[in-house]
Amino acid sequence: MRITRRRFVAGAAAGVVAGGVVPLRGMAEMMLGEARLTAISDGTLMLPGAFIFEGLPEEEVAAIVTPMGVSSTALEPPCNVTLLQVGDRVVLFDVGSGPDFMPSAGELVQNLEGAGVAPEDVTDVIFTHAHPDHIWGLLDEFDEPLFADARYMMGRAEWDYWWNPETVDTIGAERQAFAVGARRRMEAIEDAVVFFDDGEEVLPGVAAVACVGHTPGHMGFEIRQGSESVMVVGDAIGNHHVAFARPGWEVNSDQDKATAAATRVALMDRLAAEQMPLVGFHLPGAIGRAEKAGDGYRWVTI
Template structure:
């Protein structure tokens, strides 16, 4: 596996200097077999600390996050959309927030353009889940799919949950807008989406990995080439601080905190034991690995 973060960022800067016109906010790139995985920025979120830390022991939280320069009261997690180029496939894992969620996010289209990827070049869009920062970027200003030539794929359990008309009334009040927004976008692609299940191979070497809890049908994805593999996590591990140091803690950002914690513990154990490279939507740098650190783990960006 070849890590090319420095060369990629340098090349991006050269492109701007040559007149590309847009700053390419791409964080890292790796090669795996004949595939290239790139993290492309959609900006960042602006969240109260309670979104993650509510109900957790304050002193322990502060001891974990403050040495990292993270505020316990305000969070600005990055949004890293994964771009996979493999043979004739140009694949996006999630589509970012679009213009209607937060002013600090919604930069994916501009950064893809700077990377030389036009919307019509995208052959496949694969969703980890249907939260706003992952699916609201699906539509353009005319409520048409931004990626008009793409095949769309979503886990069956995730699709069924957000498609269910009872979800908007059963979800927590602060998430009801998420349900309405997801359903509106899913209606546009209803006739074009493939639903898949845990373990299913979606593209050659790319398999779905159930990672339920953050949402009821959240999926991660393992890309394998020979003896090497990369795990695209989505939000199954959605921060680089408390979820690494204390993976068994139940996090307020997860819809089913207990299930998400169990999923996270299992993932951490596997990722660290196998020293697997991971791509995380909200992890600084986008690409890295989980290392064992005492009773917990730590995030090491590449």
């Protein structure tokens, strides 16, 4: 397994490509056999601390996050879209936020182009789940699918949840816009989407792994080449602080807190035991490992 790290800065230091400045093209890259995985930035989110920490013991939270330089009141998690290139396939796991969610996000297309990939090059789009920062980047300015030549894939349970007309009324007022936005984008690919279930091989060497709780049908993906593998975890492990130090805590960002916590504990145990690298959508550095640390774990970039 060969791992390299790429860091890019915004502004003129990033260089001029095709007459324009290309900011922050990517974050990290690794080779897995003949497959290349690259974490492509979609920018960052800007969230109140309560989005994750509400209801958690304040002193314990502070003891975990303060040494990391993380605020307990304002969060700016990165958004890392995974790009897989293997053979003739160019695969995206999720599509970022697009321009309509947060002004600090929606940078995927320009950063893909900075990495040499145009939207029409993408052959497959596989969704971990249908939250805004993962699916709202699906449409272009004409409300057409941006990755027009791609095949779209989503877990059957995840699709059914967001497609259900009752979801908008049961998800809670603070997430109603999530449901409306997901349904609008899913309607654009209704006739083209391919469904899958837990354990299915969605592409050669890419197997779906149910990681439910954050959303009802959230999926992770194990990418395997020979004896080597890596896990794309989406938001099943949603941050590098309390999710690792206290994976069993029930956090506010998960829709089903208890189920998500159980999923996170089991996933963390497996990843640490197998020392399997993972790609995290909201983890700084994007590619790393879960290492045992006391009663919990710690995030280690590689």
